Amino acid sequence: MNRIQKITEKSSALVVSWESGENSVYPYLYLRDNCPSPATRHSTGQKLIETSAIAPDIAPLKVILSAHQEVVVDWNCGTHTSNFSADWLFGHRISRQAIQERQEEKKKKYPVSLWNAALNKSLPEGNYPDVLTNEVALADWLEKVSTYGFAILRNVPAEPEMVIQVTSLFGYIRETNYGKLFDVKTTVNPNNLAFTSLGLSAHTDNPYRNPTPTLQLLHCLSSSAAGGNSILVDGFKVIADLKAYSSELFELLCTTPVTFSFADQHSHIERTTTIIGRDVYGAVNAIRFNNRSIQSFEVEEDKMLAFYTAYQQLAKMIDDEKYFVQFKMEATDLFIVDNERILHGRTAYDSAAGERFLQGAYADRDGLLSKMNVLNYRRYTNENSNTR
Numbered sequence: 101m102n103r104i105q106k107i108t109e110k111s112s113a114l115v116v117s118w119e120s121g122e123n124s125v126y127p128y129l130y131l132r133d134n135c136p137s138p139a140t141r142h143s144t145g146q147k148l149i150e151t152s153a154i155a156p157d158i159a160p161l162k163v164i165l166s167a168h169q170e171v172v173v174d175w176n177c178g179t180h181t182s183n184f185s186a187d188w189l190f191g192h193r194i195s196r197q198a199i200q201e202r203q204e205e206k207k208k209k210y211p212v213s214l215w216n217a218a219l220n221k222s223l224p225e226g227n228y229p230d231v232l233t234n235e236v237a238l239a240d241w242l243e244k245v246s247t248y249g250f251a252i253l254r255n256v257p258a259e260p261e262m263v264i265q266v267t268s269l270f271g272y273i274r275e276t277n278y279g280k281l282f283d284v285k286t287t288v289n290p291n292n293l294a295f296t297s298l299g300l301s302a303h304t305d306n307p308y309r310n311p312t313p314t315l316q317l318l319h320c321l322s323s324s325a326a327g328g329n330s331i332l333v334d335g336f337k338v339i340a341d342l343k344a345y346s347s348e349l350f351e352l353l354c355t356t357p358v359t360f361s362f363a364d365q366h367s368h369i370e371r372t373t374t375i376i377g378r379d380v381y382g383a384v385n386a387i388r389f390n391n392r393s394i395q396s397f398e399v400e401e402d403k404m405l406a407f408y409t410a411y412q413q414l415a416k417m418i419d420d421e422k423y424f425v426q427f428k429m430e431a432t433d434l435f436i437v438d439n440e441r442i443l444h445g446r447t448a449y450d451s452a453a454g455e456r457f458l459q460g461a462y463a464d465r466d467g468l469l470s471k472m473n474v475l476n477y478r479r480y481t482n483e484n485s486n487t488r
C-alpha cells in the first residue's frame with residue numbers, strides 16, 4: 101500500500117508527500133470535481149455534479165490527514181466534505197509520468213498482436229456450442245477478436261439469421277440500409293460487387309458510413325462452389341510495415357482527406373475521412389480502404405502523384421500474399437473481423453458449379469469490449485465463471 105507521509109496546502113493545490121519520497125500535486129478544482137463520494141460520482145461512473153458550477157478558485161476550509169490515511173477536505177463552497185483515500189490519490193496522480201504509466205497499463209489489458217501469413221498455422225477460433233454455454237470460452241473467443249482483430253467460430257448451425265444469434269452473445273446488431281443482416285450470394289443485377297461471383301480484393305466495409313461499423317460477421321450456410329476462399333489481412337501490420345518503408349507515404353495516408361460514397365435507388369451515403377486513422381495519442385487506430393467506394397481524389401495538382409504513390413504502395417502491400425490469412429469457409433463456419441483493422445476479401449468462385457451462401461451482419465466494437473470487461477471481471481473475481 102502507498103502511504104502518505106504528509107500533506108501541504110498550497111494556494112490552489114494540495115501537495116501529497118508519499119513515504120516513497122514522491123510528491124503529487126492536486127489542484128483543488130480537480131479534487132472537488134472528482135470527489136469519490138456517492139453524492140458526486142455514481143457507482144456507474146457517472147458524475148452527478150456540474151463541473152461548470154464549481155468556483156474555479158475553490159479551496160479548502162480545512163484539510164486533515166486521518167489516522168486511516170484518508171485526506172478529509174471541508175470546502176469553502178457549500179457544505180460538502182470530501183474523503184480521499186490514499187489509494188484513490190495514488191491512482192489519480194497527474195504527473196506526466198503517472199498519466200503515461202496508466203495509459204501503458206490500459207494498453208496491456210487487451211494487447212494487440214500484429215500478424216501476417218504465418219498466422220495461417222494457428223488461426224484464432226472458437227466453437228459455437230462452447231461459447232454459447234460457457235462464459236470462459238466466450239471470453240476467450242472475444243479476446244482473440246481483440247488481440248488478432250478477427251476470429252473464426254466453428255459449428256454455428258447453417259440456419260438463416262444465426263449471425264444475429266451470435267452477435268447477441270456479445271453485442272448489438274448495427275442495422276444499415278442493407279438491413280439487419282445481408283445475404284452474400286450471386287444475384288442478378290447486384291447493387292454491390294460483393295453480391296457477384298467475382299473475386300474481391302481485400303477491403304474494409306462501408307467506409308462511406310459515419311460512423312463506420314467496427315465489426316463485421318459473416319456466416320456460411322452453404323459452400324459447394326469451387327473457389328471463394330476468404331482472405332484476411334491485418335491492416336495494422338501492413339501500416340506498420342509501410343511506415344517502416346516510408347514515413348512520408350505513411351503520413352500522406354494519415355493526413356490526406358478522401359471521400360467514400362455509395363449510392364443506389366434508396367440510399368446516398370458519403371464520408372470524407374483519411375485512409376489511416378490515428379487516435380488522440382497519435383497511434384494508428386483505423387484503416388479505411390475500399391477501392392470500389394473511394395471517389396476521385398481531391399488532391400492539389402502538385403501533390404496528386406505523391407498521393408497516388410502512397411495509395412498504390414498501400415494497395416500493393418494489401419494485395420501481397422505474405423500478409424494473407426486464407427481459408428475456405430464451410431457451412432457452419434462464421435468469422436468476425438474488426439472492420440477498422442482487418443481487411444477482408446475473397447478469391448473468385450464458380451457459381452455455375454455450386455452454391456455459396458453467406459449471411460453477414462454489422463455490429464460494434466464497444467459492445468464486444470464491454471462484454472469482455474464484464475466476463476473478465478467475473479472470471480477473475482470467480483463469480484459465476486462457468487455458466488451463463
Ligand SMILES: [Fe+2]
Pocket residue numbers: 294303304305444
Ligand atoms: Fe466486404
